[in-house]
Amino acid sequence: GQNIDQPTEMTATEGAIVQINCTYQTSGFNGLFWYQQHAGEAPTFLSYNVLDGLEEKGRFSSFLSRSKGYSYLLLKELQMKDSASYLCAVRDSNYQLIWGAGTKLIIKP
Amino acid sequence: ETGVTQTPRHLVMGMTNKKSLKCEQHLGHNAMYWYKQSAKKPLELMFVYNFKEQTENNSVPSRFSPECPNSSHLFLHLHTLQPEDSALYLCASSQEGGGGSDEQYFGPGTRLTVT
Numbered sequence: 314g315q316n317i318d319q320p321t322e323m324t325a326t327e328g329a330i331v332q333i334n335c336t337y338q339t340s341g342f343n344g345l346f347w348y349q350q351h352a353g354e355a356p357t358f359l360s361y362n363v364l365d366g367l368e369e370k371g372r373f374s375s376f377l378s379r380s381k382g383y384s385y386l387l388l389k390e391l392q393m394k395d396s397a398s399y400l401c402a403v404r405d406s407n408y409q410l411i412w413g414a415g416t417k418l419i420i421k422p
Numbered sequence: 423e424t425g426v427t428q429t430p431r432h433l434v435m436g437m438t439n440k441k442s443l444k445c446e447q448h449l450g451h452n453a454m455y456w457y458k459q460s461a462k463k464p465l466e467l468m469f470v471y472n473f474k475e476q477t478e479n480n481s482v483p484s485r486f487s488p489e490c491p492n493s494s495h496l497f498l499h500l501h502t503l504q505p506e507d508s509a510l511y512l513c514a515s516s517q518e519g520g521g522g523s524d525e526q527y528f529g530p531g532t533r534l535t536v537t
Contacts, residue, residue, distance in 0.1 A: 321462070343522075344522065353530075354530060355426070355528035355530045355531065356512070356528045361523040361525065363522075363523070410465075410467065412465040413464055414462055414463055414464045415462075
């Protein structure tokens with residue numbers, strides 16, 4: 314079967330750095346997405362990786378290793394507003410998105 | 423209105439009721455999606471429409487019936503639901519419906535409670 318694994322919950326301190334990991338086993342690979350979802354709100358797109366390596370976008374970076382079936386989202390200079398769930402999703406060989414259950418990130422002052 | 427809108431935002435219905443969820447996208451996209459989101463579970467894709475044609479139906483029970491009259495509007499008709507159908511129902515749209523970095527834009531969702 315197809316599977317996406319992420320930690321259920323993480324806690325970090327304001328101003329610090331946090332890394333949220335995602336591992337996947339899917340039938341084929343056509344890209345990996347990260348979305349942010351604040352409580353009670355819509356998921357919003359953060360990043361897309363299809364080639365190995367690091368993609369940087371401001372305070373957020375996303376890394377992909379296709380050979381290891383692994384990605385991480387790196388958040389720097391954490392702010393209270395970064396408290397949210399972070400969803401990892403992989404597009405499989407049928408171009409269907411397979412979603413992880415999300416990682417709830419709690420930021421403490 | 424901008425982005426993807428959904429109505430109603432909250433819905434409580436009995437198991438014998440019939441109701442409909444509405445989604446509208448103002449982005450000029452060609453693909454629209456219905457997802458079910460339950461607590462601590464992955465998003466479950468229910469239906470996909472590409473250029474108004476249904477291209478995915480992920481073994482969804484017949485008590486959920488989608489309708490896509492045009493590329494901007496998507497409905498989910500509900501009847502004789504079960505308590506386990508209580509969840510957040512999210513609508514999304516994307517430009518192409520499948521390829522490359524075709525990111526999906528989500529609406530705020532309808533929080534459905536079945537009593």
